[in-house]
Amino acid sequence: MKHVAMVCGLLGAWEAEAETWVKAFTKDSSSVLYLSTAADESGTAVVTVVDLHTGATQEFEASFPEDPGAARLNGLSPALDAWLKKHPTVPAAKSRTSPDGKASVEVSAGDAASRGVWEGGSWKAIGEAGWELQVVRDGKRAAAAVCGGGASITAYWSPDGQRTVWVVSHGALTMRDPGYEEVIVGTDGTPSVALLAPNKARLPSAEKLIEGFEKAGFPVVRASAAKKERAESVVFVAATADAERGKRLAAAVPGGATIERLDWPSPHPFVVALGTRALAP
């Protein structure tokens, strides 16, 4: 099986060569499970479990099901069976509409770049090239995730309606070319938050704070280690994001946080870089 992290990920995205089927969510909406089959003739399949709050993944090599689209997860691998016993799941519903029926998913190519300009040996798109994966609620559209365009996009809702999962298919070019697919984790339209631990060793401690952020209304879809360790926490807020929301997020950080402008191309409008003091016992 061939997987690779994709940038458009950073909301949590993985690329799978060949076909991907989102199969189930855990009942507590903490994880999504998808089955991928290899593009080559190896006859292998992999079930990937993605944590919808941290982006962490766990893979189970599985026997190749006769009909991957219809296959159940049980019986594909003893290790997966054991995992499923501990983590009850519900099948992923094929519906655009949220479990409460009050929202639906939408895709917008928006002002996707339709032309570009050459500068020496480099070509650059004019305008925004990416697509926005959206949630429509009360007639209003909000970004749940972003990604590069594809040939088709399939959307799923987590059972609690707080996460959307999108499979972006990039088209096949020949009869034997399966193309490739990306699995992207998005929010329910609430602006997403990426959480940065001071360092890799403190990542587990940082992840314990996610529940608090979620309860305060800030969906964390990615947790990883920061490039540099800092003592005090900082909330980075994108120029296009709601500044007041940024203040509320800073107030929700244990020990508080200062606010700075998010000045790198992040798909998340809010990035919380935790300081060591926020994780002090």
Added chain:
Amino acid sequence: MRHPIRVLTLLIATPAVAASIELPVFGSLTRHGFSPDGLHFLIGDEEGQCAVLNTRTGYAEIVDDCAAVERKLKVSPSTVSRTSPDGKAKAEVALVRQSEGRWKENVYLPGASSGAQLLIERDGKKTVSAEWRSSLVSLDVYWSADGQKVAWVGRSTHFGGMDGSHDLTIVTGSTGPRVRLVAEKSLLGKVAENASVALEAKGLGPGFIGKALKARDATVIYFAPGYEEMARVAAQAVPGGASTEKLTWPAAAELVVALGKAAAGGKP
């Protein structure tokens, strides 16, 4: 330290169309260029990992010891250039125009599959060198010394990782018609290589070599509309000769060389 998920990138290997691979880049690019024979393109970052693509077979891989591979392949640094080394050809991008899509249950089908054609324009005529299958934000173009191969290095999104990384997609292509060579497994070694060298001498070198669906005795050159004459040239060049037939399936190529045992003197 690379993000653990990205380690999985190492597993990406043979594509089904042409050499193509994703490379997570940390910091700036420190090396990029073709081998003197144009058979390999290498591109890597300051952490020492790089992507190596075989422009003939389509095989691509990520390697950790970039410096050693660079030395082995005698890769010389290339600069980005829209124009070919002889100044007679130039790179062009044709984006697929988007239109309103539709939903079927929970599946969104856009008006057109997102992507772009990466073209080479020579003497006013454009030929497809490679195809891009996502959004396209930026693209750099590198040429082999003989101007026969092009490496397209692009990004499908401007977003970067929390660790400062970003992903590049590298696709190599030809500067003439796209040629795929397929053969039964027993012919995929020396016989396929000899055929490739013969085709390259005519400017019709393959950009992909792979397994054929069936074994055959005689070689057949399948051609797309407008490429019949080139198919004849290819048929004369291939060891053991070949017949020509119209291409009747989507092949992402103008010529498909289905190598038969005749190319090995009749022996598999």
